[in-house]
Amino acid sequence: MASVSMESQTPQNPMGATPAKFVSPRTVALYAVLTALTTAVTMTLAIPLPTRGYFNIGDAMVFFSAFTFGWRAGMICGGIGSAAADLLLGFGFFAPITLVAKGSEGLVAGLLGPAYRGTTRMKILGIWAGGSCMVTTYFVGEWILFGFGNAALELPLNVGQVLFGGLIGLALSQAISRYRNQRPKTT
Amino acid sequence: MQALHLRDARFRYKGSTAWALDGVSLDVEKGEFVTILGANGSGKSTICLMSNGLVPHALPGDLEGTAEVFGLDVRSHPVTELATKVGIIFQEPESQLFCMSVEEEVAFGPENLAVPSDEIRERVEWALELVGMEGYNDRSPFSLSGGQKQRVAIAAALSMRPDMLVLDEPAYALDPVGRVELYQVLKGLKEHHGMTVLLAECDSEEAAKYSDKVALMKDGRVISYGKPRDVLGDPERLRALGVTPPQVSEVSALLKERLEGADFSFISVDEAERAINEKFTNRKRGREQ
Amino acid sequence: MTGFIDLYTEAGTFLHRTDPRVKIVAVATLSLLALIMSNLVNLLVLAAVMVVLILFGRASFKKTMLAFSYVFRVMALIVVLWPLFNPGGTPVLFDLWPIKITEPGILAGIATAVRIFCLAAAWYLLMFTTSQRDLVRGLVKMGLRFDFGLSLAMSLRFLPTFSAIVESIKEAQRARGLELDKGNFRKRAKDYVAVLVPTVITALKMADTLSLALQSRAYGARADRTYVRELKMRAGDYVALFIAVAVFAIPATVKYIFSVPL
16 A cells, blocks of 8 residues: 655645645544544443443434534434444444434434524424434344344334434524624633 | 734624724734733724634634735635644643644644644654653543643644744743643743743732733733733732733732832842842841941 | 544554555455345354454443444344344244235344344444554545645544534523523524634634644745655555455455356
8 A cells, every 4th residue: 555655845834835735624523522422422322231331312413414504414423423332332343224313314404494494393203204214224234233033122212212312403403503693802 | 014913903703792803003023032912802802813814714803904914815815824823732731632642732733734744743742842742642532631632722823934923922821840841841932942922810920020011911902012020010910801910919019009109010039139138228228238 | 413523543552554555455355245135144254253343442331332333233223123024934923914924024134133233343443443543544545635734633633622612602602591402493492502603703813823833833835845754554454355355355256257146
């Protein structure tokens, strides 16, 4: 594999070279924080369950990210943050499925939720549609990997989780948007 | 050419009606150790953020007057360029270290400036040694104490070889030991490496001890600027400005008030020792004669 | 579930020294191998090899048990449920409508459970022996954009920070009389919101500072940025890569070209 060349002759003057076309530092920081929050909330605020280990409220963070910062944040931070929680908790083989399940959940919720000025009704629609993506993906994925029995047993748990998480995510996004509107813009 | 040159600088953050800086004139000479003292909202943070162009580039607003860093107008030079002149350290130790190891943290700046990797490694070792954190290369920033984190933040700024360090209440979240270590590092950098240091603080204890000059700020203005002993002598006035006075200056004020003929005005322990010794040995001698 | 978990255990084994890119490829090939096999004996052999490799990785016992405890539960459930929902073939062992259990059903259930074990173990090999730092480095070297990789690395860096914040706010709210583990659906949701609002506000403030810190360290100054450490493939890594690919390629050829069931 090719190694990156490092023989640049004018390292001192950043103006001498083309600036990088990276995403803005604001975006890097915000996405990092939202992803970490999703993982942390998935891993720490969880209720142990006999079947798959844990009933978590990670969905709340997926919906929050999607409603507050749009579908891109919902998809990337929700998908990667939740998949990372799987990886770190020892569910690595499940992480690709989670990536798709939660990524699509964030994507769809983020497209619907903020539409029409982000009314509560639109957000609920977003939770329903996004949640359906997540529940369906998990059901199909589990059916393929674990068989129909496990998938069927998980289905109601996933529905419950998405409803619970959706409720929290909705309340959270409204509380935070109130806070963001109030906050003075100085440091 | 000064390290920092502000002349009638006014700045108002976007969306705000109040001027955060309301006609500030302040010069920091190269190699000086300057502390800006003031309450929250007095404008000291804004001066810090302006010194490497974060104000007005990352935090936009209306900027009037002259604001130059090493002769460069902060308006026309991007943060990435000013960052090689001025290293900035923020108040919160945890939220300015974002890499998974100390080494990556310190290397991050020079990496972005495309410094060859061999040289980066040298700079990392050099910077970590300067702040007394050598051997911590592979540690996660999360696992460090508050004081260690701030010193790594200093190293991360030093590795870009700046001429000035700007620190916005760096000791705010630190325990007393962490504070002492931090100020010792800054003192060493100034004395042995000619580093210009600009600090914002609301506690004047260390300012009295380490600064060449002290600026007092109130409501976006510098209300006095000079040698610590000229500016910090009156504890009452400092307290009225929301600044914690040096503890010994309170002793000095008390003695002045309660002890007949004690015309003390000291702001550091060394000064106090000298002045008190002088006073009392003189008295003793006077009595003996 | 409390606190923060990182499955990685530091050690100097050959698995730790192997280039993370090779290990990522190996996870993919080993997973695919487990997915194309359906014969119980073959799967058991693969599982045995995985166990040996995991032992080589010298992961701490506690972390291994924690990781496997989840997977064992899923496996147990599969063994019980699979035959119930897949009552095909003979001999029939039990038939009392609506429940019918057959021997092939039981064997297929066990095979599926063992396959899940193999899939999980493949990821453990990676997660037990690769630090998060190397994982991100490997991904960036494999083509992940630098800025995306940086964001990912930052999120992993701040995981323990945020877990600690969540925990401390949970404690603080509990001291104010909040009971997270009690009450109905609605009340519990409300209680979680009470924990999450301050957590999220703290985190968003940190994001503001982080963005300033990134710029202050010349983020994005030059497109030709350098790296202090470069991953380099050594001879051993190439051998490992060859084995990792062959381990899947050979059985796949046998199965799909020569039509030998595995």
